[in-house]
Amino acid sequence: MGNAGAADKAKNNASRAVWLKNLHQWHWISSALCLLGMFLFAITGITLNHAGQIEAKPAITRQKATLPAPLVTQLAAYAAQHDGANAPMPTAAETWLKQQWALNVGGRPAEWSVDEVYLPLPKAGGDAWVRIGLEDGAAEYELTDRGWVSWLNDVHKGRNTGVAWSWFIDIFAGACIVFCLTGLLILKFHAANRPFTWPMVGLGILIPCAIALLFIH
Template sequence: MRRRIVRWWAMTELRAEKRPDPKRRAFWLKHLHQWHWISSALCLVAMLLFSVTGVTLNHASKIEARPQVTQRHGQLPAPLLAQLAEAGDTDKAPLPADVREWLSTELSLRVGDRVAEWSDGEVYLSLPRPGGDAWLNIDRAGGAVEYEKTDRGWVSWFNDLHKGRNTGPAWSWFIDVFAVACVIFCLTGLFLLQLHARQRPGTWPVVGLGLVVMLVIMIVFIH
C-alpha cells in the first residue's frame, strides 16, 4: 500500500512539473496577441494591395492595357538656350535650375534634379514612372522642347508599386517597414499556434500541409 502511495505521489509531482505555468502562459498570450494584432493592423491594407497585385502580376499577359500617349511641345527662350550652350560637353548632369523652372511653368513638368544625358546636339532626360514611362528632349541648337508620356493604366500602376519599380526612396522604405511588420505578424502567429496546439490537434498537420504543398510545387512543377 505504501509503495502505491509513493508511486502515485511521484507521478503527480512529475505531471505537475510538465504542466506549463499558467502565469507564464498568460504573459506570453497577452504579449503575443498584442504584437499580433498591432502588426496585422499595420499590414492589413498593404497586404490586401500586395495580394491583389500578386494575382494581376501573375496574369499580366491576360489583362489588356491600352497605353495612352501624351505629347507636349515648347520652345526654350534664348537666354535659357544659352545656359545649355554654356554647359559645354557635360555627359551627365541635371538641367540648370532656370530651365527646370521654365519647364514647370510652361509645360507643368517637374523634373527635379534628375540626371540628364548631354550630347552635342541635344539633352535627353528619361522620366520613368510607375504604370508608364516618359522622356524629355531639348534641342541644344534650336531650343525645341519635346515631351512624351505613356500611361498604361491603374493596373500597371499598382503592379509597379508591387515591384517597387520607379517608385522612389519613400515607397522603398515603406516596403521594407511593411516586410518587417509581416515577419512579426507571421512569427507571433506561429507562437500563438504553438500555445494553442494542445487544444487544436489539427494545428501542425495543417501547417505541415502548407509547407509540403509549397515544396512539392517548387521541386516538381517549377522548371
Template sequence: MDKKAKARWLKQLHQWHWVSSALCLVCMVLFSVTGITLNHAAQIDGEPKVEELTATLPEPLLAALNRQDQGALPQSLRDWLSQDLDIGVDGREAEWSGQEVYLAMPRAGGDAWLAIDRSSGEVLYENTDRGWIAFLNDLHKGRDTGTVWRWFIDIFAVATLLFAFTGLALMFLHARRRPATWPVTALGLVLPWLLIAFFMH
C-alpha cells in the same frame, strides 16, 4: 511551461499579433490583389495613353543650356518647362551630349522623357500613362517609386514577418487542443515545394 508563464506569453503574443495585423492589413490586401494582377498581366488589357509635345526653347534659355554640360537642367529652364509646358523635372540629372540633352523620367504606372536639341532648341516630350493597375503593380514591385516607398516596403515586410511568427508562436501554445495544427502547417510548408518540383519547368 506553467500556467502563469503561458498566460503571460499568450497575452504578449496576442498583443504583438493584433498590432502587427492592424499595421499590415491594408498593405497585405494591396499586395495580395496586385500579386493576382501581376500573375495575370497578359490577360489584363491596359491601353497606355501617350501624350506628345513639341516646342522651341527661347534663345536665352538655349544659351543658358549650352553653357552647361552636366548635372540637372538650369533652374531657369526648369521654371520655363513647368510654367509654359506643364512639365515638372524636379532637378533630375540629365544625360548630356554634344547634340542633345536627354532626361528620362520614369515613374510608377508610367514613363516620360524629354529631349532638347542643343543647336536648334527643339524640345521633344513624351509622357506615357499605363493606368491604375500598372501603377499598383509598380507599387508592389517598388519600380520607380523612390527611396521612401522602398523603405516603407521593407518596414511592411518586417511587420508581416512579426505577424507570421507571432501567429506561429500562438499555434504552438494552442497546439495541444488543436491536433490539426502541425499537419496543416506542414502541408503549408511542403505544398509549394511539391508544386515547384513537379509542375515548374
C-alpha cells in the same frame, strides 16, 4: 509534494497566460498595421501573375515647345562641358520645364550630348521623357499612362515609386514578419489541443516547395 506540484503548475499556467497575452497583443497590432497592405499586395500579386492577360491601352500625350534663345545658348555651353555624361539640368532649364509643362524635375540626371539633351522621367504606371535640341531649341515632352492596373503593379514592385514608398515596403515587411512569427508561436501554444495544427502548417510549407521543385525549371 502535491502542494508543490500544484504551485509549479499554477506558475507555469500563469507564465503561459502572460506569453499568450503578449503574443496576441503583438499579433493583432501587426495584423492591424498590415491589413490594407496585405490586401493590396495580394490583389496586385494576382494582377502581376496575369499581366499578360490583362489588356493595357497606354494613353500617350505629346507636347512641343521652343526654348528661349538665351536658355538654348546656356544649355549648349553646359552640354559642351558635359558631353556624354549624365548630369542634372541647370536651374533655369528646370524652371522653364516647370512653367511650360508643370514638370518637377527635381535634379534628375539627364543624358547630355553636344546636339541634344534627353531627360528620362520614369514613373509608376507609365513613362515620360523630355528631349531638347540644342541647335534650334526645339523641345518635346511625351507622357505615357498605362492605367491603374499598371500603376498598382509598379507600386507592388516598388518600381519608380520613390524613397518614401521604399521605406514603407521595408517597414511593412517587418510588420508582416512579426505577424507571421507571433502567429507561429500562438499555434505552438494551441497545438496540444488542436491535433491538426502542425499537419496544416506542414502542408502550407510542402505545397509551395513541391510546386517550386517540380514545375519551376
